[in-house]
Amino acid sequence: MEADDADRYRAPALDKGLDILELLASVEEGLTQAEIAKRLDRSPNEFYRMLDRLVRRGYVTKLEGDRFTLTLKLFGLSQLHAPTRRLASFATPLMRELAQRTKQANHLVVFDRGSAVVIAQHEAPDYWGISIRVGSHISLFDTGSGHVLLAFRSDEERQMMIAEHARSREEVNLGPEFHERLAHIRERGYEMMASAQTAGVHNLSAPILGPDGRCIAALTCPYIALVNAPASPDISQTITMVMKTAGELSLLAGSDVRTPA
Known part of the structure; x- marks a missing residue:
């Protein structure tokens, strides 16, 4: 696929959600919202709503200390x-x-x-x-x-x-x-x-x-x-x-x- 086609079919919200899931899958102890934003080189505010939806849908859970980690739903x-x-x-x-x-x-x-x-x-x-x-x-x-x-x-x-x-x-x-x-x-x-x-x-x-x-x-x-x-x-x-x-x-x-x- 050419670069223009890749840009044409981008879905930023989906990409953001997948970035979070892939990042959390790579760590065992979980990450805070700020740590997720830092690792993905984005603003923490960009991830608030996405994290909330992932938690509500059962793909991510919030631990003590405001750390987020994957559930076993994908498994x-x-x-x-x-x-x-x-x-x-x-x-x-x-x-x-x-x-x-x-x-x-x-x-x-x-x-x-x-x-x-x-x-x-x-x-x-x-x-x-x-x-x-x-x-x-x-x-x-x-x-x-x-x-x-x-x-x-x-x-x-x-x-x-x-x-x-x-x-x-x-x-x-x-x-x-x-x-x-x-x-x-x-x-x-x-x-x-x-x-x-x-x-x-x-x-x-x-x-x-x-x-x-x-x-x-x-x-x-x-x-x-x-x-x-x-x-x-x-x-x-x-x-x-x-x-x-x-x-x-x-x-x-x-x-x-x-x-x-």
């Missing part, structure tokens, strides 16, 4: 597009194999605009199993998938995820025990917990990590003891298989995570 939007479809596509054969080996159902969950959302699932191969419908929105706070999605994120990202969840659902008060649990999950590499929704079910969840080491999805097996199939894997064997499959999916996603033996 959530990206999850709805091709990357999520590719992840589900890559996961399908591995999830099928996992179901066959464990004799249990399993599902894949991502964080999207305040909720943990099921994007793929595979039924148990035999008569019995617990499955969750694709498209279901589940809690971040009392599910294995939600715990894993929160545990393998930075403290700042975790707080934004919790804040977005509170805006889209009920506001909750999380004590220090909850954050200690997340730290323990991160340390051991998985979550194993009794289901808060269904008696007799244990959620076995492991993270799928991206190239930057952050969790992009959770692979979860709602484990039930099968009394009619005594040769089926027990819960310890099953979580090992879930972690192995999650590790293989992490490698496909570009992570250098090592798959458990």
Whole structure:
């Protein structure tokens, strides 16, 4: 495109908004309005209305000390597009194999605009199993998938995820025990917990990590003891298989995570 054409189709307000988003994406601690203006070599007053709109639309949040930082809304939007479809596509054969080996159902969950959302699932191969419908929105706070999605994120990202969840659902008060649990999950590499929704079910969840080491999805097996199939894997064997499959999916996603033996 020639320079005259580039000038002819300029959209100054859009350019200003994109400049702010790109700048905030490059810093971790956030910036004040004055710092944004200085870095972009503009007057602070030029950014007041634009920052206000970005905050109201949920792309930017205002922290203590009048600092602005990105929310996870752009990340959530990206999850709805091709990357999520590719992840589900890559996961399908591995999830099928996992179901066959464990004799249990399993599902894949991502964080999207305040909720943990099921994007793929595979039924148990035999008569019995617990499955969750694709498209279901589940809690971040009392599910294995939600715990894993929160545990393998930075403290700042975790707080934004919790804040977005509170805006889209009920506001909750999380004590220090909850954050200690997340730290323990991160340390051991998985979550194993009794289901808060269904008696007799244990959620076995492991993270799928991206190239930057952050969790992009959770692979979860709602484990039930099968009394009619005594040769089926027990819960310890099953979580090992879930972690192995999650590790293989992490490698496909570009992570250098090592798959458990």
